[in-house]
Amino acid sequence: MAISDHVDFPAFIEGVKRRNPGQSEFVQAVQEVAEDIFDFIQDKEQYHHYQILRRIAEPDRVVSFRVCWEDDKGNIRVQRGWRVQNNNSIGPYKGGIRFHPSVTESVLKFLAFEQTFKNALTGLPMGGGKGGANFNPKGKSDHEVMRFCQSFMTELYRHVGADVDVPAGDIGVGGREIGYMFGQYKRITNQFTGVLTGKGLEYGGSLIRTEATGYGAVYFLMNMLKEKGQDLVGKAVVISGSGNVATHAAEKVVQLGGRVMTLSDSQGFIHDPDGIDQEKIDWVKTHKTRRRGRIAEYVETFTGATFHEGKTPWGVPCDVALPCATQNELLGEDARTLVANGCMAVAEGANMPTNLEGVHVFKDAKILFAPGKAANAGGVAVSGLEMSQNSGRISWKEAELQQLLLDIMEGIHSRCLEYGRRGDYVDYVKGANIAGFKKVADAMLAYGVV
Numbered sequence: 001m002a003i004s005d006h007v008d009f010p011a012f013i014e015g016v017k018r019r020n021p022g023q024s025e026f027v028q029a030v031q032e033v034a035e036d037i038f039d040f041i042q043d044k045e046q047y048h049h050y051q052i053l054r055r056i057a058e059p060d061r062v063v064s065f066r067v068c069w070e071d072d073k074g075n076i077r078v079q080r081g082w083r084v085q086n087n088n089s090i091g092p093y094k095g096g097i098r099f100h101p102s103v104t105e106s107v108l109k110f111l112a113f114e115q116t117f118k119n120a121l122t123g124l125p126m127g128g129g130k131g132g133a134n135f136n137p138k139g140k141s142d143h144e145v146m147r148f149c150q151s152f153m154t155e156l157y158r159h160v161g162a163d164v165d166v167p168a169g170d171i172g173v174g175g176r177e178i179g180y181m182f183g184q185y186k187r188i189t190n191q192f193t194g195v196l197t198g199k200g201l202e203y204g205g206s207l208i209r210t211e212a213t214g215y216g217a218v219y220f221l222m223n224m225l226k227e228k229g230q231d232l233v234g235k236a237v238v239i240s241g242s243g244n245v246a247t248h249a250a251e252k253v254v255q256l257g258g259r260v261m262t263l264s265d266s267q268g269f270i271h272d273p274d275g276i277d278q279e280k281i282d283w284v285k286t287h288k289t290r291r292r293g294r295i296a297e298y299v300e301t302f303t304g305a306t307f308h309e310g311k312t313p314w315g316v317p318c319d320v321a322l323p324c325a326t327q328n329e330l331l332g333e334d335a336r337t338l339v340a341n342g343c344m345a346v347a348e349g350a351n352m353p354t355n356l357e358g359v360h361v362f363k364d365a366k367i368l369f370a371p372g373k374a375a376n377a378g379g380v381a382v383s384g385l386e387m388s389q390n391s392g393r394i395s396w397k398e399a400e401l402q403q404l405l406l407d408i409m410e411g412i413h414s415r416c417l418e419y420g421r422r423g424d425y426v427d428y429v430k431g432a433n434i435a436g437f438k439k440v441a442d443a444m445l446a447y448g449v450v
């Protein structure tokens with residue numbers, strides 16, 4: 001046996017920290033996965049010998065580049081862009097692009113790492129990647145956003161392709177940004193291919209892609225509740241965020257008989273004791289996406305609601321919590337409050353919204369807890385279906401896609417059960433980590449040392 005074969009968990013994490021100095025989000029994501037994988041592989045010599053976890057936690061490559069653009073006043077602005085290609089063992093790199101001032105290499109490496117397992121869980125042939133820039137689209141004019149997207153793609157186009165790496169949207173990147181980037185890719189390469197997903201329906205996009213992440217998270221929640229003989233009817237649901245994921249999760253909760261109590265943005269949350277119904281959700285969608293407004297303004301239109309500045313919604317008593325905003329928005333103390341208030345289920349619509357301490361609180365309390373890599377996989381799953389439609393130069397009907405999304409979320413749930421059931425309790429974190437890992441790991445074993 002080679003000397004490096006059997007490092008233990010603490011030594012492995014120390015190594016990850018040493019090799020990725022200052023990258024706390026990346027270390028956090030690796031640690032959460034490694035806790036479960038070490039358990040799983042302890043008696044599986046091949047995974048140790050071939051250093052599979054060590055290799056998955058080392059991105060295939062990280063491309064970093066300068067993005068220059070000119071604002072409306074004629075100032076030259078300089079941003080940093082990245083594409084992290086984590087692992088393409090089971091398909092082309094796939095994952096969103098995030099434009100937000102908080103974007104760093106660490107954040108994108110954590111997201112690309114998570115994406116690798118998430119994409120494997122969908123059962124579709126997609127590897128893991130993520131990209132973005134520390135650009136803030138808030139407060140920018142359409143033309144500023146267009147110039148930024150064009151400049152970003154002028155470098156990115158060399159690294160992506162329909163069979164190489166297929167980006168999509170994420171925080172700060174929606175239909176408008178995808179349109180500008182696709183237009184620039186097409187202009188540079190003179191090729192109309194499925195190089196991006198989340199495209200407009202007129203130019204190769206898929207029906208239900210917009211709804212898929214939020215709807216998928218609630219479908220996953222329904223599968224968890226069903227396992228316990230329960231459903232959403234009459235349940236109070238606390239949701240964070242007010243973007244694409246949060247509003248579509250809210251919509252599906254309402255359709256299935258639940259009561260949505262809260263939504264939020266980076267400035268605070270609104271609490272509507274009358275419940276946020278479809279009409280109010282439609283108002284939020286228009287207000288946030290078309291008018292690019294703030295959630296605080298909700299209370300001016302719906303006067304029964306209150307706005308809580310600078311706060312997250314986890315103190316509002318509920319049966320179910322859906323964190324749909326961003327990473328590390330739900331901390332250990334929030335998790336303890338939710339459990340104390342009788343919350344029975346949490347499904348992560350965002351990526352890693354619960355910190356490690358919070359995850360341990362939920363696991364110790366044995367409430368239903370679905371990690372993002374399982375619960376929010378509906379978005380990338382429909383992206384995978386968009387890729388298939390683009391390759392076949394066809395468009396599937398809405399009913400077919402809705403059914404496929406339901407089936408994929410049910411499939412992910414079953415995969416989690418397979419590896420996460422412990423008597424009466426299902427450890428969905430463990431189930432998702434092991435099921436996602438196993439598929440990628442077995443493909444890597446087939447390739448030998450590459």
Ligand code: GLU
Pocket residue numbers: 094095096097166167168169170171197351376377379380381383
């Ligand atoms: N950004 C989304 C995610 O975190 C979607 C990625 C995609 O569709 O490629 O999964």
